[in-house]
Amino acid sequence: MESLYILIPISIILAFIIGYFFWWSGKNGQFDDLEGPAHRILMDDDETFDKTDKK
Incomplete structure (x- = not known):
């Protein structure tokens, strides 16, 4: 019971x-x-194709 006097x-x-x-x-x-930084990672503007490939 005495511990309640300290814990409370x-x-x-x-x-x-x-x-x-x-x-x-x-x-x-x-x-x-809260959602902006997570969406910025997914919507990155980096190009993934090779620029030397001329199709």
């Missing part, structure tokens, strides 16, 4: 720390574009 305040403080970092990351734009 620690869990509340930890929840506030996690909440603060979640709020901070949202405010700094970490969640603005």
Whole structure:
């Protein structure tokens, strides 16, 4: 029972720390574009054919 007097305040403080970092990351734009970088990799503009091949 005495351990609850230590564990409950620690869990509340930890929840506030996690909440603060979640709020901070949202405010700094970490969640603005989740799919853009993945699509940029797939839609690369590199040419895959050989330019010396004259068909």
